[in-house]
Amino acid sequence: MRYPIVLIALLTPIAGFTQDWEDRQVFGQSEAAPLRILSSTDTSFFAPIIEDFIAASPDISVEYLVTGTADIDLIFRASPEQFDVVISSAMDLQLKLTNDGFAAPIEDVDHPDWAQWHNRLFAFTSEPAAIVINRNAMGDLPVPSNRQDLIELMRGDPERFQGRVATYDVRLSGLGYLFATQDARASETYWRLMEVMGRLGAKLYCCSGQMIDDLREGELIIAYNVLGSYARKEAEASNELMVILPSDFPITMMRTVLVSTDASNEQSAQNFVRHLLRLEATGDPATFPLPPLVRSDENAPQRTINLNPALMTYLDQMKRDAFIREWEDAIVQND
Amino acid sequence: MTPEVNVSGSLRNRLVVILTGGAALLAIILYVVVRILAAQIAQQGQDNILNASMSSILDTAVLQDGRVALDFPYSSLSMLTTGADDRVYYAIYEDETLLSGYDWLVSPRDLASDGTHFESTTFADDPLRVATGSRTLIGPDGPRNVFVSIAQTQDALSDTLNASTRNVALLGLGFFVMSSAVAIWAASTTSGQMRRLATSVTRRGPQDLSPVAKPVPTEMAPLVGSLNTFMSRLDHTLTQSEDFIAEAAHRIRTPLATVRSHAEATLQRVERTENRKSLQAMVRAIDESSRAAGQLLDHAMVTFRAENLERSEVDLADLLDELVLRMTPVAEMNDITLTTKLDRPAMLLGDAILLQNALRNLIDNALKYAPAETDVIVKVTNAPTLTVSVSDEGPGFADDEIETLSGRFVRGKNMGNKVGSGLGLTIAQEVAAAHGGTMSLTNKPEGGACVTLSF
Numbered sequence: 001m002r003y004p005i006v007l008i009a010l011l012t013p014i015a016g017f018t019q020d021w022e023d024r025q026v027f028g029q030s031e032a033a034p035l036r037i038l039s040s041t042d043t044s045f046f047a048p049i050i051e052d053f054i055a056a057s058p059d060i061s062v063e064y065l066v067t068g069t070a071d072i073d074l075i076f077r078a079s080p081e082q083f084d085v086v087i088s089s090a091m092d093l094q095l096k097l098t099n100d101g102f103a104a105p106i107e108d109v110d111h112p113d114w115a116q117w118h119n120r121l122f123a124f125t126s127e128p129a130a131i132v133i134n135r136n137a138m139g140d141l142p143v144p145s146n147r148q149d150l151i152e153l154m155r156g157d158p159e160r161f162q163g164r165v166a167t168y169d170v171r172l173s174g175l176g177y178l179f180a181t182q183d184a185r186a187s188e189t190y191w192r193l194m195e196v197m198g199r200l201g202a203k204l205y206c207c208s209g210q211m212i213d214d215l216r217e218g219e220l221i222i223a224y225n226v227l228g229s230y231a232r233k234e235a236e237a238s239n240e241l242m243v244i245l246p247s248d249f250p251i252t253m254m255r256t257v258l259v260s261t262d263a264s265n266e267q268s269a270q271n272f273v274r275h276l277l278r279l280e281a282t283g284d285p286a287t288f289p290l291p292p293l294v295r296s297d298e299n300a301p302q303r304t305i306n307l308n309p310a311l312m313t314y315l316d317q318m319k320r321d322a323f324i325r326e327w328e329d330a331i332v333q334n335d
Numbered sequence: 336m337t338p339e340v341n342v343s344g345s346l347r348n349r350l351v352v353i354l355t356g357g358a359a360l361l362a363i364i365l366y367v368v369v370r371i372l373a374a375q376i377a378q379q380g381q382d383n384i385l386n387a388s389m390s391s392i393l394d395t396a397v398l399q400d401g402r403v404a405l406d407f408p409y410s411s412l413s414m415l416t417t418g419a420d421d422r423v424y425y426a427i428y429e430d431e432t433l434l435s436g437y438d439w440l441v442s443p444r445d446l447a448s449d450g451t452h453f454e455s456t457t458f459a460d461d462p463l464r465v466a467t468g469s470r471t472l473i474g475p476d477g478p479r480n481v482f483v484s485i486a487q488t489q490d491a492l493s494d495t496l497n498a499s500t501r502n503v504a505l506l507g508l509g510f511f512v513m514s515s516a517v518a519i520w521a522a523s524t525t526s527g528q529m530r531r532l533a534t535s536v537t538r539r540g541p542q543d544l545s546p547v548a549k550p551v552p553t554e555m556a557p558l559v560g561s562l563n564t565f566m567s568r569l570d571h572t573l574t575q576s577e578d579f580i581a582e583a584a585h586r587i588r589t590p591l592a593t594v595r596s597h598a599e600a601t602l603q604r605v606e607r608t609e610n611r612k613s614l615q616a617m618v619r620a621i622d623e624s625s626r627a628a629g630q631l632l633d634h635a636m637v638t639f640r641a642e643n644l645e646r647s648e649v650d651l652a653d654l655l656d657e658l659v660l661r662m663t664p665v666a667e668m669n670d671i672t673l674t675t676k677l678d679r680p681a682m683l684l685g686d687a688i689l690l691q692n693a694l695r696n697l698i699d700n701a702l703k704y705a706p707a708e709t710d711v712i713v714k715v716t717n718a719p720t721l722t723v724s725v726s727d728e729g730p731g732f733a734d735d736e737i738e739t740l741s742g743r744f745v746r747g748k749n750m751g752n753k754v755g756s757g758l759g760l761t762i763a764q765e766v767a768a769a770h771g772g773t774m775s776l777t778n779k780p781e782g783g784a785c786v787t788l789s790f
Contacts, residue, residue, distance in 0.1 A: 098422075099422045099423065099424070101422075101459050118421075119420070306413075306416075308412075308416040308420075309412045309413070309415050309422070309423035310409050310410070310411075310412040312412055312423070313408075313409050313411065313412050313413075316427075316436065317435040318435045319405075319406065319407070
């Protein structure tokens, strides 16, 4: 409860001026004002996409600004005219922005119906929440394949896991909150898992990136609900990391993009979104390094979060307060 | 031929206009009514879902540690998913305090206390439908009222309405087209009855005054009845006048003959020139009257017999031989030679008395107008058609009179002081017509008139 209030207090005065971005890069050169993209996605994933876009329209420059999903919502709501395109993995916050009229329509886009909402919000990735483990630190313990395995594994060897398990801090991360609420909606196992992790003094993170870093360095053994796409990329580089999609039901998130109604570069912004969706449809990893939408039902147990107004349920202030209270009761018990 | 009729509009067109106009009006009414019904039904559907969503949220309201809490299920909002991705807004109030949701939506002050309150409003130019309900929770410190409003945009609703509007418009158009076809058919059928009656009346011969016997629709019965009455009256009048003429001619001829024989006898006895002259004029006038009476009698007879023609085989050549033989004395009196050129046989199915009467009148006319020392030629040809012609070497017909001379009592200008009634050609023509033939009047190039009957 305290954290968001502090965060709001910190962010509000500086939103319009100098912002502490996680990353900020300018692509291309142009006399005109750059296309400002507010995003929660690491620059490394988006650089090829933006470069491809600039190659197609060389007279445009792009300013790519990265921050957390909860920050994006706050910053964008405070000054929607400052940004042209908003990209976030927090589907619920994005949908609420669209519902509240912050998104401009983009007509005649050839995109699956289930991957867009109200012609304004477009999903362009399918990314599951994963369990990531450090193989070395696990030793000879069996590799868990689902949530129940994970609970039993941690209960079986509390000394080893004490202070070395992690998950999102749902109070700070919009994506973490989305994963947690969808998880809790699907199964009671989530609460048991949180209680077990709470007893083990779980560390809470704002972002997937830091969790993966700490895993690789061996500070953590297990992280739960990590963004699978980031973890897979790191796992390719280092042997220690292992990415597990829970076999019972992996929660799958779709990254979404919208164009601000107050965009100063509305035409370029729309062109960028069209370009992005075109690259997604092509699915060439060289220009689209993110996992594209899963168009068929090949992974049956996969649980993709649907784009519909129900996403706003857990954004309700009372529901959010109640959920965070329960979550804190489960996981922050020892702090 | 047809006399001028004062025509104003057309029954058929009037019917078509009234029926298609009515059909168009009905189609428009149908369209409007169905459109309104469809809108009501669609709105009812949306209201039901909004009501369900609102109730499911309101049902979760509980007092928890002295505070109102609502832990509403995911389905409350997911049930509002529509194909058009309609946006959803909600507001939860405890009395005047917003617990969560959108503060601009509805404030509890506007609400009726009982049941679900529905309202249409707009948000950012989009039409919005709002359902609001309330519930009272009884806590230790008294009752607390919870209000829940759920609002949804109407994109899916208007999509549905547009689709149904299109279908209803097609329905209305189809209805109109079919009704118009029926209207045109009905109008044609109705006016067809009139046209058939008119045709059957028009096709009648000039003598046919029998009543219309074919069945006619009720609406036309008074008209046809009047027509029948009118025709029978006309027929009666005509018959009466023919009878009257025949009777009168007959009654006149007999005393005239007596008067004439007295005049002739007196002429033998009178010596003084002026007295002889006036007696001669008297005889002449009596002749003229007697001839006219004869011809009137002939005409009445012709009219009567023509209506009920008795047909038998008649050889026109034999008939003419006899006729010429009988008239030769009259011709010789006038120094005229009667010549016949007869093709044999000249058979005709007809009434010998009528034919004889007609030909006698023609020869009589020719003898009357032919100058002395000339020929009157009576000719019969049997190929290619049967014709009888009588020609003289007299002054001929005036060109401008050829068309009208066969009318009753019409006499030519070239007749000088000859005695005549003007009925001769009429009789000949009526006989020809009764036998399905024609009469033509011509002037010969070398001078003289020629009357030809073709059968």
